[in-house]
Amino acid sequence: MKLYNLKDKNEIVNFSQAVKLGLGKKQGLFFPTELPILNKETLKKLLKMDFINRSSKILSILIGDEIKEEFLFKFVKKSFSFPIPKLKKVKKNISCLELFHGPTLAFKDFGARFMAQILSHLNKNEITTILTATSGDTGAAVAHAFYKIKNIRVIILYPKGKISKYQEKLFCTLGKNITTIAIDGTFDECQSLVKEAFNDCELRKITGLNSANSINVSRLLAQICYFFEAYSLIPEKQKKKELIISIPCGNFGNLTAGLLAKSLGLKIKSFIAATNSNDTVPRFLKTGLWNPKNTISTISNAMDISQPNNWIRVEELFKRKNWNLKKLGFGSVSEKETTSTLKELRNLGYVSEPHAAIAFNLLNKKIKKKQFGLFLGTAHPAKFKETVENILQEKINIPKSLLIRDKLPLLSNKLKLNFKKLKEFLLKK
Known part of the structure; x- marks a missing residue:
């Protein structure tokens, strides 16, 4: 695997070098020189695999022979040694992809x-x-x-x-x-x-x-894997519909990973980039002006970022794939709306937290009848215990992994x- 520095395209490194360096010259992010596209038969085989084997295969396709596939399988098995992502139905055509069942209760x-x-x-x-x-x-x-x-x-x-x-x-x-x-x-x-x-x-x-x-880049590539898992979990009758994925965005790494999954050939119609009041990207997509403001503290604090690092990768991918950036869904959700959405989700029988609530809010507004929507549950509600309990006026269960550290x-x-x-x-x- 070869990658180039987005701020100095003459700097080209392999996967190992990119992982060890983290950043390139001029604090540039690394981006793959090649963007493979999987054929229908390969995709079909991948989607029939279990999460560990499929993830190992996807990462092997991306990284190439730089790291032997048998080693990658071992690393993936050890890395993902916790409950795999789960799909929870919230409405008839909307489900939450829960990514918070790992040791620190976050994607x-x-x-x-x-x-x-x-x-x-x-x-x-x-x-x-x-x-x-x-x-x-x-x-x-x-x-x-x-x-x-x-x-x-x-x-x-x-x-x-x-x-x-x-x-x-x-x-x-x-x-x-x-x-x-x-x-x-x-x-x-x-x-x-x-x-x-x-x-x-x-x-x-x-x-x-x-x-x-x-x-x-190693973190980014690993995150591609759960988008394939998400698709494999979608009920067959829903797979006939266009898939829309709404992502709560902070540093935009999750959106970048999802777009790379789409680039590989996964059937995703479109994405929604959902932010809180720190809305640099939604304003940019609306006006064409990049104008970061001072960061505002919100109840969705993991998204309190005004200058997201990964946005440059998003732009590069759209450019490389000749996709229209104007077709990327986007929006920002206020504190008041976030609070009311948490209550709305509770009334639907689903206890969530602020970040996922923002993604659900925009998905619920934008989704059409012919579409099936996923919103990403990026953290366990218990990590925001006080906020969620104050809003919902009810106690939530605290997992053991949190209680032992309290x-x-x-x-x-x-x-x-x-x-x-x-x-x-x-x-x-």
């Missing part, structure tokens, strides 16, 4: 755990520092995926006071090779610190920096929004 378990397996395989005896920023769910997924892995230390930045209690408890109570830092700022500002670190050649060389955000002390460090201080911290660790 990011898929990509983070696969990346951990790949990087551990490639790392040999080198010391690697994973530096990543989180708006809530990435931190937990990455921390648990890399916990106690030899020669890899993880540093996670997160916006102080701007993630839920349980999100914080999941990744700030581990210790060992996991270090967490609460930053006085927004997620976008945390992300800027990460980018500044990658721009510092001295720091990058001394610490062996890498990133585990969805900017790392009484553990937070081990986080605290830093001002200052790169010099962060650099000093990284060099001391």
Whole structure:
């Protein structure tokens, strides 16, 4: 597999190099030079496979012979060793694709755990520092995926006071090779610190920096797999209809993965890019002007991102495939609407959380009779216990994985929004 740097197309690397580098020159993201298209017969065979075998085959097709298929199968089996995605019917023509049955109760378990397996395989005896920023769910997924892995230390930045209690408890109570830092700022500002670190050649060389955000191509490729699983789970009578998938978008990695699944040949009619009040992309698609505003804190905090990194990949894919970007569905949902949608879902018999509620809201508005819609359930409602209970006025069940961390002390460090201080911290660790 060859990939090129979207900011410097002369920089071409293989899959292993892209995983180990994380970012290319000028902080550029890597993108595949080839976009394979699966024929109908191959697709048919894939959709009959179980999740592990199918995922291994898809990743093998994408990565090529750089990593032997037998190794990929082993990595996939270990990475996805938790309940597979589930489809829950909400309305006659709308279901939720639940991706939150992993160890940290969020969709990011898929990509983070696969990346951990790949990087551990490639790392040999080198010391690697994973530096990543989180708006809530990435931190937990990455921390648990890399916990106690030899020669890899993880540093996670997160916006102080701007993630839920349980999100914080999941990744700030581990210790060992996991270090967490609460930053006085927004997620976008945390992300800027990460980018500044990658721009510092001295720091990058001394610490062996890498990133585990969805900017790392290994995470992105792993996420393609559950879109194929979703299609295989759709009832036969619904497969005759056009498939619309609504995705709650923060950094736009999930949308990028879904579009790559469509590029491979999966029968997806269209997507809806759903955001909260941090609506840079919806405004761009409406006006043609890229005008990020200051990030607003919302109850769907994992989407509180005004400058999504993966959007450049979305644009590149549309350009490469000669797709019309104007046909991408989009929209933003206010706090008031998010609250009312959670109540609407509850009345339909489904307890959800703010991020999925936003995706459902827009799907419910835009879907047509001849279509079947999926919206992504990206996190367990219990991760937003206080918010959901306050809105629905009822108690929700807390999974054991959260309860066991509830009484553990937070081990986080605290830093001002200052790169010099962060650099000093990284060099001391």
